[in-house]
Amino acid sequence: MTDQQIISDWFHQYSDDVYHFFIFRIGSTDVEDLVQEVFIRAIKGIDSFQGNSQPKTWLFTIARNVAIDELRKRSRNKWKNYFFSEENHDVIVEQTPDQLFQINEETMKLYQAIQSLKENYREVVILRGIKELSEKETSLILNWSESKVRSTYHRAKKVLLKELQSELGGEYSER
Structure with a gap:
């Protein structure tokens, strides 16, 4: 080929x-x-x-x-x-309306909360949480150790969950 x-x-x-x-x-x-x-x-x-x-x-x-x-x-x-x-x-x-996502309010809040994260948290959440890449793949992409990926992802999820709970009045739970 x-x-x-x-x-x-x-x-x-x-x-x-x-x-x-x-x-x-x-x-x-x-x-x-x-x-x-x-x-x-x-x-x-x-x-x-x-x-x-x-x-x-x-x-x-x-x-x-x-x-x-x-x-x-x-x-x-x-x-x-x-x-x-x-x-x-x-x-x-x-x-424009074409550019806005056709998603429900909770998903939009999640998107906004992800955008509000600091850059390294946002990257690891997107790669690990959304794109479901492995720790090894994420570490190669970000040029981090696997342990840094693990700990940063854990911290990012905690910050994200806290942000979502305050945005949605405590009604958001980790899924």
Whole structure:
């Protein structure tokens, strides 16, 4: 199989997982370009894939780096727009109904609570809790030890549960 065929197969297997990772990590639904960027980088870097991990783990590592780059870019643009806007210096974030999730209120609260977590908690919750990657896979993606993944995930779940219980008036329980 050629490198392009391998990446094409991986795209069909893992693009939805990468897409969902970006939705939770970036916080918007317009992430198709970022998914494409992951697989473009994968094609360019296929020679560096040594097979020591699963392809999914390698692709999530690339996705994490793409997400970091995108958040930095958005942060720079936010400040640039703020300081150089000709209007009243408000940063406007537009959301259309198509971009809003069609999910129930509890799920939206969970999403908002995840977004409010500090970055390393958010990443480990997305990878371990939402994408259900193993401790080993998560440690490879985040470049952490497995024990750090375990302890950070445990702390993140406690903070998340506390946040959800206060948001929902104590009616949220760990599932």
